[in-house]
Amino acid sequence: MARRTSVPVLGTVVALLLALSAGGAGAAGGSQAGSSQYSQDVYAVGGNLQLGSGSTMYAGSMLGLGYRLNGRFSGSKDMGWSIGAEYTKGMIKNEYSGGVNFTHEVDPSAYAIYIQVNHYYDCCDFDCGPVVYYENATITDKQTGFPDDKLKNIQMFGAGGHFGGMYPVSGKVGVFGEYSEIFGIRTYDQKNPTAEDKYTAWTFQSRYRGGLHASF
Secondary structure, eight states: OOOOOOHHHHHHHHHHHHHHHTTOOSOOSSOOOSSOSEEEEEEEEEEEEEEEETTEEEEEEEEEEEEEEEEEOTTOSSEEEEEEEEEEEOOEEEEEOSSSOEEEEEEEEEEEEEEEEEEEETTTTEEEEEEEEEEEEEEEEEETTSOOEEEEEEEEEEEEEEEEEEEESSSSEEEEEEEEEEEEEEEEEEEOSSOEEEEEEEEEEEEEEEEEEEEO
């Protein structure tokens, strides 16, 4: 049976991070803009990845949007945290005509949550650190002459690192860019009355993020 991320557990993590931030100073996140305790990022995200199981596979690009909340650890001038969520989609469509007309379309989508620890370098508005990452994906496979095949709960659990920087636009607003590389395990398990399809693989996943940063 597919595992699911518990909302209460995620809420507990957020509450713990906010508590650890109490009494800290300075902005956090993909930048150093402003001097507030917390900040937020709204951004575009893209990357290359492989999803799938059996004959239904997707290997290509995913594009989407993300949001994250950032804060400083209490009493620290150069250490902070980020917790974010993303939604991405991809597409591969092959159309063949000539004697027999045939269309094959693979349509993946995924949501992800992640937590980062950030080490800030005030000299150049640069930050880096470790990240833990969870993703849940769905693939819809459409082929002419066949019923649609939909694979759900294709999960990834991983960890890795990130680095990025910020360009200040005003006192509390900036634009940022970030690169993250994740190594982890991808799993999938689908059962029906007559068969069971299991998939497990080590995987690398890259993420490129860029967008707006604002302190509050």
